[in-house]
Amino acid sequence: MSGCRKRCKREILKFAQYLLRLITGSLHTDTVEDEMEMATVRHRPEALELLEAQSKFTKKELQILYRGFKNECPSGVVNEETFKEIYSQFFPQGDSTTYAHFLFNAFDTDHNGSVSFEDFVMGLSILLRGTVQEKLNWAFNLYDINKDGYITKEEMLDIMKAIYDMMGKCTYPVLKEDAPRQHVETFFQKMDKNKDGVVTIDEFIESCQKDENIMRSMQLFENVI
Numbered sequence: 001m002s003g004c005r006k007r008c009k010r011e012i013l014k015f016a017q018y019l020l021r022l023i024t025g026s027l028h029t030d031t032v033e034d035e036m037e038m039a040t041v042r043h044r045p046e047a048l049e050l051l052e053a054q055s056k057f058t059k060k061e062l063q064i065l066y067r068g069f070k071n072e073c074p075s076g077v078v079n080e081e082t083f084k085e086i087y088s089q090f091f092p093q094g095d096s097t098t099y100a101h102f103l104f105n106a107f108d109t110d111h112n113g114s115v116s117f118e119d120f121v122m123g124l125s126i127l128l129r130g131t132v133q134e135k136l137n138w139a140f141n142l143y144d145i146n147k148d149g150y151i152t153k154e155e156m157l158d159i160m161k162a163i164y165d166m167m168g169k170c171t172y173p174v175l176k177e178d179a180p181r182q183h184v185e186t187f188f189q190k191m192d193k194n195k196d197g198v199v200t201i202d203e204f205i206e207s208c209q210k211d212e213n214i215m216r217s218m219q220l221f222e223n224v225i
Contacts, residue, residue, distance in 0.1 A: 051118065055125035062121065069117050077114040080104045094168020102162060106142040132215070136205045143204075150198040156184045 048066075052059045070076065072086070080101065087100040107115045107123045126134045141147070145155045160180035191199045191207040208214045 051121055055121050056129035057121065057125060065121065065124075066117060069120060077116050078120075079114050080108075083107075083115065091166045091168070094166045096166040098158075099162035099166045102142060102145065102159060105145075106138065132209065133205065136208050137201070139208075140201050140204050150200060151204065152198050153184055153188060156187055156199075157181060160184055 048059050048062045051057070051062055055062070057065065073082070078086075083104045084097055084100040087103065088096050090096075104115065105111070107119050109119055109122070123138070126138045130138070140151070143151045143156060143159055145158060157180060160183050164180050188197075188199065190211075191203050193203050193206075
């Protein structure tokens with residue numbers, strides 16, 4: 001199992017490095033050139049001053065981040081298929097399609113079928129520099145597939161199956177076939193405080209804050225920038 005965990009962690013770190021490459025990878029920060037380029041793409045981001053106020057990035061960081069985003073996505077937006085293709089590069093040993101779908105929906109906050117630069121910045125701002133509360137809210141939104149304010153066992157099972165599929169050879173055949181369901185049962189025993197069959201945002205946050213492993217895992221991206 002230790003070998004599997006190490007391989008899985010390496011893949012997650014690759015994704016962190018990809019985010020780092022978007023931000024710092026051989027990018028120039030000429031402001032005039034940036035403004036000229038912004039005028040030529042199909043989707044023009046909001047004023048950097050507004051994004052700077054809304055996110056935890058400086059204007060200079062946003063300029064660099066925009067250049068990296070545009071290099072990867074020349075149209076200025078990412079659709080779900082492109083997002084899945086990018087994400088699949090980091091988990092070649094498994095099928096990341098379903099998990100990438102859930103992750104895409106978490107970034108696509110206005111649910112218009114595409115992730116804009118603004119969507120990307122706000123999600124990244126939370127993941128990299130958000131408070132514990134902000135990160136947990138973001139994670140809850142990821143697990144709350146139908147966005148009704150509750151996590152059901154069915155939703156959590158869909159998420160867990162997607163994660164196990166994504167890890168592929170990293171988990172199978174080491175783990176039993178019913179491992180996702182067992183994981184869900186453990187999740188609900190820990191988090192469903194009033195035993196009503198669903199987990200609310202308050203139950204989720206309270207339980208996570210008491211779990212040392214969860215709190216440590218939330219620090220994974222903190223040193224990316």
